Amino acid sequence: MAWLDVLLGARLANRDYGRRKIGAFEGLPAMGLDGLGSSAYGPEAALTILIPLGAAGSAYIEGVMAPIVALLMILFVSYWQTIRAYPNNGGAYIVTKENLGTNVSLLAAAALMIDYVLNVAVGISAGVGALVSAAPALHPYILPICLGVLVLVTIANLRGTLDAGRLFAAPTYLFVVSFVAIIAIGVAKALLSGGHPAPVAPPPAPPPATESLSLWLLLRAFASGCTAMTGVEAVSNGMSAFREPPVKYGHRTLAAIVGILAILLAGIAYLANSYRIMAMDQTQPGYRSVLSQLVGAVIGENAFFYVAIGSLLCVLVLSANTSFVDFPRLCRMVAEDGFLPKSFAIAGRRLVFSVGILYLAATAGTLLFAFGGITDRLIPLFAIGAFLTFTLSQGGMAVHWRRALRRSKSRREAGAHHLHFWINAVGASATGLALAVIIVAKFLEGAWITILVIPAVIALLVSIHRYYRWVAREVCDPGPLEIDAGSSPIILIPIEDWDKLTAKALRLALTLSPDVVGVHLTHLSGPEAREREESLRARWRGSVEQPAAAAGIAAPRLMILQAQYRDIHEPVLKLAGELGQKFPGRSVAVLIPEVVKRHWYQYLLHVGYADHLRRQLLRKGDSRLAVIDVPWRL
């Protein structure tokens, strides 16, 4: 598998596990791309709702974004506490499981999973959409580009979180430096000009007003703007990726992500108002995104403009990466609790949970394919999962602190826990309120789909768990071993001819049991069949029965059966069943000699009788029927 080594890197031993963990430098690209990418579409989504207000719209954006930034700060403090309280994994699943019970944790798990899958599809398609609007020649290739990016991100993550973080570091840091610089320049210009800076490249004129201001409009703008906060929970979910001490690296990564995001959101809102920048209708020709108008207004359309917009495109396109880091870790925990197939909990060749990564890629790829890489219909489904998770996670933390409060030994400790409790309780209420606003404002646009899918996912998780519990009950507790020595099984050997395979099979069978029967199946009838039968019997007498008699052991018998339907397993199954009835105490083993295939073409050239026979016997035989495979190497 040399090509797998090249593609994914050499496989890693268990002892390498510690060395594969990341610090804050890789943490920002690994877990922050989703959060940072949100700055591109959050304010724009809010401004889009304000379009009917015309030129006055941009004056309200600061008012809409202010509660969002405040909410972001609450979440920051809240997750800071969570990371310290759950240094190994502070994801919503663990926090709710420990504090609110299994049922709520399944709700959190379902919300998170849906959110991660949507984030991949939305992130990639939004990024590629922005790329295509910058380079219209690529327009016919939206879907192939989306799938290509998906494959790239998947491979990077199959190589490991460390490699993915390093690979995506350059565009991430380029984006951060560019946009913080642009916002600083813009704010300085605005302050120097007394709040009314002259744009270098003026933004297009806003459309005429068609509606007057209403609370409902502001609420809808707020609900749309809330998408700017998705991705903040990523650090707490991905704590197990950090090297020792995880709390330190987790805190640093969280602070970096939230700090940069807050600067970006506040800066964008302030500058959109100062430069009078409005969102434009994306379906109309001449569309330009809010950030591209803003960068143009602040620094003009020079080389730096293209560097900044290019890094933004990279961040958007790669924002799927956050899901690839967190989704497999979540699935692993859920699988270890028995709510997902066990294969999600097995570390692959690079010590990441490959099944989760591949499953995420397949699901997101299917979504992208089904929607042709078009984002618009997916976005309304999106923020619900994130805000449900925020609320559940902080609700769980509030319960956690109240319990700690009861156990606290000193007054000082109690005071601290009290403060922690209130922070998380306020956070939970705030995000819960935001969630309610989002559900109401976006219900008809698509939020109902998410609300339908969540219970379906929970039902699936519960039925998987029920199956595993049933299996465990079925096989557990066998009691001490019962030993009934002596009754060796009757061994049947399907044979084609008297050749070296048959000879080897017979030799092995005679070391296992004195009762060996060779079974020859004939598909033919008529004189040709009789002739072959006679010839085989004669060879059996000379080559098997006589040497056995000479050695003084019972000779293996030869039976010739008709395969009326050309299916080899039915006559063998029937014979095994008859033998099982005749000798109730003994088991029956079918010994299958098989040519070992080392090359792909051998699978085409050898009829897969052995495989087929084994599968059918194991599936349809009774429980006393075993199968013995004897390999023959050519």
Place this chain on the structure above:
Amino acid sequence: MAWLDVLLGARLANRDYGRRKIGAFEGLPAMGLDGLGSSAYGPEAALTILIPLGAAGSAYIEGVMAPIVALLMILFVSYWQTIRAYPNNGGAYIVTKENLGTNVSLLAAAALMIDYVLNVAVGISAGVGALVSAAPALHPYILPICLGVLVLVTIANLRGTLDAGRLFAAPTYLFVVSFVAIIAIGVAKALLSGGHPAPVAPPPAPPPATESLSLWLLLRAFASGCTAMTGVEAVSNGMSAFREPPVKYGHRTLAAIVGILAILLAGIAYLANSYRIMAMDQTQPGYRSVLSQLVGAVIGENAFFYVAIGSLLCVLVLSANTSFVDFPRLCRMVAEDGFLPKSFAIAGRRLVFSVGILYLAATAGTLLFAFGGITDRLIPLFAIGAFLTFTLSQGGMAVHWRRALRRSKSRREAGAHHLHFWINAVGASATGLALAVIIVAKFLEGAWITILVIPAVIALLVSIHRYYRWVAREVCDPGPLEIDAGSSPIILIPIEDWDKLTAKALRLALTLSPDVVGVHLTHLSGPEAREREESLRARWRGSVEQPAAAAGIAAPRLMILQAQYRDIHEPVLKLAGELGQKFPGRSVAVLIPEVVKRHWYQYLLHVGYADHLRRQLLRKGDSRLAVIDVPWRL
């Protein structure tokens, strides 16, 4: 598999074989569709070459078609003889193998196979092309319609040749009746009007002449017109499909196909000249096929017109069926001689050779997909295979008669053989000459591809044969059985836990050998691993070692190994290798307890360790390593 029963019909027992054979009524649709369909494109192809002659072109079509009809008659007599001489199978492969040796028979087999695959792709795409030119609304769906027809024909043939023949009988006989009637009416009108009948719907005016008559043009028209003869060999190749006596039904079917085809070709040529019908450029708007012009000229565009053209479309679309009858039978014979994988020689549930049918469908489907269902590029590749087969088959028959001549006992017999020899010798020379003309005339248009592919196919057949010969040498002639009684194998049992699977596996193992070792693989390290290890050891002592001691037998040991790379097979392989070195006389068997999966979801929920382990052990273990599967039913 109830849905398979519905789709393909209930499976058939070997004794039904005789009853599944066909007579002449089913023979015409089963084997004649290719030949009859040729009448639609053969004369048109010849007329297309004559377009540069302008209005004068149609005057030469009788001259071009006359030698083709003559050739057809020679082929008819020739194949009539072949069928009588080879009543079980008179295909070119058998005839050349028996008379010209294996090498020439491989050339015939390769030519036939390529021809059959091309016939499917060309037949379906030409038919669908004609359908689409009649109903332009279907134009965007050419490829899906082509693939849909392919699936239909494939399913009909998987149900059996009898079912396919019956299913396609209605359109075939409708076509025959309609076109014979139209030609009779046309000829009657032409004769009554003294050779210049007035068309009911006049054909479009011919294009102006751009070239004058030349021998090269006539040769090219002849080469193109020869495609009208493809499909004539079908009966001789499919003789094994006929019921007793096959010669009678073969002769009837051949006579019907050739008779109808000759009437059609001669009639079309005569009427094209009488009504001055010319071919039109297919790429131009307003294109109408020669046959549709002809039917319109003879009877006008009434309801009967649409019935006739509809039946023609059906015949074209279904002309692929001939390949589906003959290709699997050819592949079966080639496979029985060891030149193709053995699976081509196995009768499927409906007693047809399903692998050949599916392979043909897959190859033709790939061709259709690769060329988007467009015929034009495939047609020049097409006639070469057929004419090469004609020539080889008749050359073989000529040799056959010369041999018979030498053995003939009476003067009368010798005279008959002499006549037979000359008929086939003349036939071989005529088709050989036609083949030479076709190769020269079409070499640059695409014939070179066929000429390159044929040796590639032969090389493939030869290397498959070489592989089978090598395998046969490797396993043959084992000599009398050597009996070394007593040394039972060492049995290793990979165990996860002390559960009922392990208990059952141990019980079976102890009946096979006194030396049993339980192998537990740990993926973990650190304190958690040590704890689990201790608990397993304690249970092993209590539940295995103590009962074994009480029964007075050697207790199975428990070994705990590290799976550093999370791959279960490597530690087991290593242990088996070490044991093999330590005990050189004994074999090692790995006994794998496995949960039997009865539902698809169980494959997702149970990690496929057992399958993976067995496969790797059989592939990578040494030849003394056997694998024992013990099923566990939940």
